[in-house]
Amino acid sequence: xxxxxxxxxxxxxxxxxxxxxxxxxxxxxxxxxxxxxxxxxxxxxxxxxxxxxxxxxxxxxxxxxxxxxxxxxxxxxxxxxxxxxxxxxxxxxxxxxxxxxxxxxxxxxxxxxxxxxxxxxxxxxxxxxxxxxxxxxxxxxxxxxxxxxxxxxxxxxxxxxxxxxxxxxxxxxxxxxxxxxxxxxxxxxxxxxxxxxxxxxxxxxxxxxxxxxxxxxxxxxxxxxxxxxxxxxxxxxxxxxxxxxxxxxxxxxxxxxxxxxxxxxxxxxxxxxxxxxxxxxxxxxxxxxxxxxxxxxxxxxxxxxxxxxxxxxxxxxxxxxxxxxxxxxxxxxxxxxxxxxxxxxxxxxxxxxxxxxxxxxxxxxxxxxxxxxxxxxxxxxxxxxxxxxxxxxxxxxxxxxxxxxxxxxxxxxxxxxxxxxxxxxx
Amino acid sequence: xxxxxxxxxxxxxxxxxxxxxxxxxxxxxxxxxxxxxxxxxxxxxxxxxxxxxxxxxxxxxxxxxxxxxxxxxxxxxxxxxxxxxxxxxxxxxxxxxxxxxxxxxxxxxxxxxxxxxxxxxxxxxxxxxxxxxxxxxxxxxxxxxxxxxxxxxxxxxxxxxxxxxxxxxxxxxxxxxxxxxxxxxxxxxxxxxxxxxxxxxxxxxxxxxxxxxxxxxxxxxxxxxxxxxxxxxxxxxxxxxxxxxxxxxxxxxxxxxxxxxxxxxxxxxxxxxxxxxxxxxxxxxxxxxxxxxxxxxxxxxxxxxxxxxxxxxxxxxxxxxxxxxxxxxxx
Numbered sequence: 001x002x003x004x005x006x007x008x009x010x011x012x013x014x015x016x017x018x019x020x021x022x023x024x025x026x027x028x029x030x031x032x033x034x035x036x037x038x039x040x041x042x043x044x045x046x047x048x049x050x051x052x053x054x055x056x057x058x059x060x061x062x063x064x065x066x067x068x069x070x071x072x073x074x075x076x077x078x079x080x081x082x083x084x085x086x087x088x089x090x091x092x093x094x095x096x097x098x099x100x101x102x103x104x105x106x107x108x109x110x111x112x113x114x115x116x117x118x119x120x121x122x123x124x125x126x127x128x129x130x131x132x133x134x135x136x137x138x139x140x141x142x143x144x145x146x147x148x149x150x151x152x153x154x155x156x157x158x159x160x161x162x163x164x165x166x167x168x169x170x171x172x173x174x175x176x177x178x179x180x181x182x183x184x185x186x187x188x189x190x191x192x193x194x195x196x197x198x199x200x201x202x203x204x205x206x207x208x209x210x211x212x213x214x215x216x217x218x219x220x221x222x223x224x225x226x227x228x229x230x231x232x233x234x235x236x237x238x239x240x241x242x243x244x245x246x247x248x249x250x251x252x253x254x255x256x257x258x259x260x261x262x263x264x265x266x267x268x269x270x271x272x273x274x275x276x277x278x279x280x281x282x283x284x285x286x287x288x289x290x291x292x293x294x295x296x297x298x299x300x301x302x303x304x305x306x307x308x309x310x311x312x313x314x315x316x317x318x319x320x321x322x323x324x325x326x327x328x329x330x331x332x333x334x335x336x337x338x339x340x341x342x343x344x345x346x347x348x349x350x351x352x353x354x355x356x357x358x359x360x361x362x363x364x365x366x367x368x369x370x371x372x373x374x375x376x377x378x379x380x381x382x383x384x385x386x387x388x389x390x391x392x393x394x395x396x397x398x399x400x401x402x403x404x405x406x407x408x409x410x411x412x413x414x415x416x417x418x419x420x421x422x423x424x425x426x
Numbered sequence: 427x428x429x430x431x432x433x434x435x436x437x438x439x440x441x442x443x444x445x446x447x448x449x450x451x452x453x454x455x456x457x458x459x460x461x462x463x464x465x466x467x468x469x470x471x472x473x474x475x476x477x478x479x480x481x482x483x484x485x486x487x488x489x490x491x492x493x494x495x496x497x498x499x500x501x502x503x504x505x506x507x508x509x510x511x512x513x514x515x516x517x518x519x520x521x522x523x524x525x526x527x528x529x530x531x532x533x534x535x536x537x538x539x540x541x542x543x544x545x546x547x548x549x550x551x552x553x554x555x556x557x558x559x560x561x562x563x564x565x566x567x568x569x570x571x572x573x574x575x576x577x578x579x580x581x582x583x584x585x586x587x588x589x590x591x592x593x594x595x596x597x598x599x600x601x602x603x604x605x606x607x608x609x610x611x612x613x614x615x616x617x618x619x620x621x622x623x624x625x626x627x628x629x630x631x632x633x634x635x636x637x638x639x640x641x642x643x644x645x646x647x648x649x650x651x652x653x654x655x656x657x658x659x660x661x662x663x664x665x666x667x668x669x670x671x672x673x674x675x676x677x678x679x680x681x682x683x684x685x686x687x688x689x690x691x692x693x694x695x696x697x698x699x700x701x702x703x704x705x706x707x708x709x710x711x712x713x714x715x716x717x718x719x720x721x722x723x724x725x726x727x728x729x730x731x732x733x734x735x736x737x738x739x740x741x742x743x744x745x746x747x748x749x750x751x752x753x754x755x756x757x
Binding site for chain 1: 520530534540541553556731744
């Protein structure tokens with residue numbers, strides 16, 4: 001009785017969370033109405049699906065892939081070829097379902113390449129995926145009919161063959177198409193984690209030897225997970241193709257594969273919603289930062305390295321670590337120490353940003369002595385004083401962080417002790 | 427201009443022979459450059475189990491450091507100092523980066539070096555700018571060594587071959603014949619025992635990583651002025667070096683040498699022999715129609731397949747011989 005009741009509350013809670021997710025997607029264009037923000041939010045949807053599909057490998061099955069864009073990109077190419085076929089009136093297929101073409105394409109190549117790569121695990125698997133990724137990218141030169149050579153393949157998404165009567169010409173209609181697919185794909189991937197396959201994948205990730213002893217074939221579990229992940233990556237690629245109406249060879253390449261690894265890891269691989277945070281954050285920062293800084297890749301790289309070293313659970317992991325103190329009502333004991341770290345951390349970041357921006361000014365700008373706008377100031381990169389101040393800020397900031405981090409650690413130790421004493425769940 | 431079929435029909439004529447001789451020489455050269463990179467990568471993997479994703483980035487750093495050092499002094503000083511400096515950066519990376527994530531396993535180490543690729547590649551742009559730098563071959567080596575069939579062979583290429591071979595000999599002797607090499611090899615297989623004997627195993631790992639990245643730096647010094655020193659040079663070299671290491675067998679120095687030479691020769695030949703399979707078939711009297719799929723595939727030039735060939739070879743060897751050419755063990 002009480003068991004069925006608690007499972008029913010859990011079910012309602014899940015439905016509620018997903019309904020909220022869908023509601024946010026529906027409401028967002030009413031808050032951010034500019035065409036650039038609608039384009040950015042559409043990209044976020046695409047990359048949420050892509051990053052979630054990537055996490056089916058890295059987070060759920062412990063498979064580090066350097067070639068996941070293969071399935072994303074090929075899915076996009078298949079979708080665009082299908083759209084062109086509808087353009088040429090040799091095929092009838094509604095645009096709303098076009099991402100499925102990409103999904104099937106991604107699944108097909110996931111099955112082909114997965115049968116090779118998933119026989120191995122760990123670092124060797126990573127190497128094989130890198131090799132396959134490079135192979136597919138360089139084969140774009142050979143199969144110019146499919147990849148379209150240097151200029152890529154383009155099509156027109158307004159096909160007049162639709163289910164619901166929208167033309168999908170305006171970007172807001174494309175946004176809602178992407179949003180609908182994002183919710184469907186995310187729910188499907190979430191439900192997959194609850195199936196026996198999802199559980200076996202976790203077992204294969206945590207302890208392949210023991211999973212084998214229990215009687216599961218780890219290779220087959222990895223293979224199925226890999227193929228399905230290719231399917232969802234293909235859907236994301238299909239939506240990408242619909243949105244941009246063009247696919248080029250780099251879309252299957254290593255840079256794109258690296259980007260999805262970056263956003264998934266920054267978001268957090270340990271929890272299902274981690275990659276959603278990562279996709280949203282990285283897409284936002286990419287759009288926002290690349291506009292006014294040459295160094296956004298460097299900032300991303302530094303952030304990634306920092307997270308690998310100090311927060312391997314990503315942003316979602318950091319958030320989740322505070323769930324237990326929050327439930328125990330002890331969060332207030334941590335917050336003051338965070339404020340204490342925040343000040344020197346901001347100083348260090350400001351110093352770093354100043355050093356990096358001045359460096360780019362010196363190496364890339366046409367006139368290095370022209371002042372840069374930074375922190376509401378005009379900074380001259382050729383002046384020794386700017387460098388001294390920036391480096392001093394960086395050094396003092398780092399020293400301050402190192403000193404105050406001790407306070408945070410001490411507070412955490414205290415909170416953990418209290419929680420153990422009261423028997424709270426950690 | 428595209429060579430015509432008649433070249434093929436009269437194989438053995440001077441034109442064909444010249445093409446083959448120079449393809450062999452250039453293939454060997456490219457192979458030895460690949461080996462200079464691959465040897466460091468495979469050493470680090472063999473000793474520490476760490477696959478250094480940023481290896482080609484250290485190679486690029488080597489080229490840029492050599493450019494800066496040689497602009498103040500000369501090439502010979504750079505040849506010595508730049509690899510040492512890159513090795514020092516490698517030591518810092520190991521000491522303050524890899525050692526901290528070691529407890530999270532090899533995947534975390536791989537991720538760290540993956541992040542370093544972004545950081546190093548961007549730092550290079552930050553310091554030296556986007557456009558290629560003028561890192562030139564030293565005047566003392568800038569002459570023609572010999573001329574064959576009217577085509578000249580520069581002395582610098584011979585110098586690269588010489589350095590690469592000397593490097594292989596030195597590494598081999600160091601690992602097999604010296605006490606240091608013995609301790610390093612022992613630390614790989616039995617780290618606890620080596621530690622119990624009083625050796626500082628973490629320091630050995632730092633030294634191995636520094637040594638491996640230093641070798642990558644040396645390759646950068648040699649290749650930076652032979653090719654072009656520009657921010658894209660790491661990205662163009664990185665994946666192919668991984669192919670070499672996997673193809674030869676992870677951790678095997680001899681395998682890396684064999685794989686470097688094979689891949690160097692194969693890619694050079696594929697580019698220089700600009701024929702398609704259809705041309706070959708036509709030469710033996712089999713015509714193929716370009717309209718169907720098999721015909722379309724056969725009409726693709728070998729030079730276009732050449733870029734893909736190494737990766738295809740790697741995938742094939744992983745299917746049929748997963749431990750690579752000379753790998754001691756799987757994965």
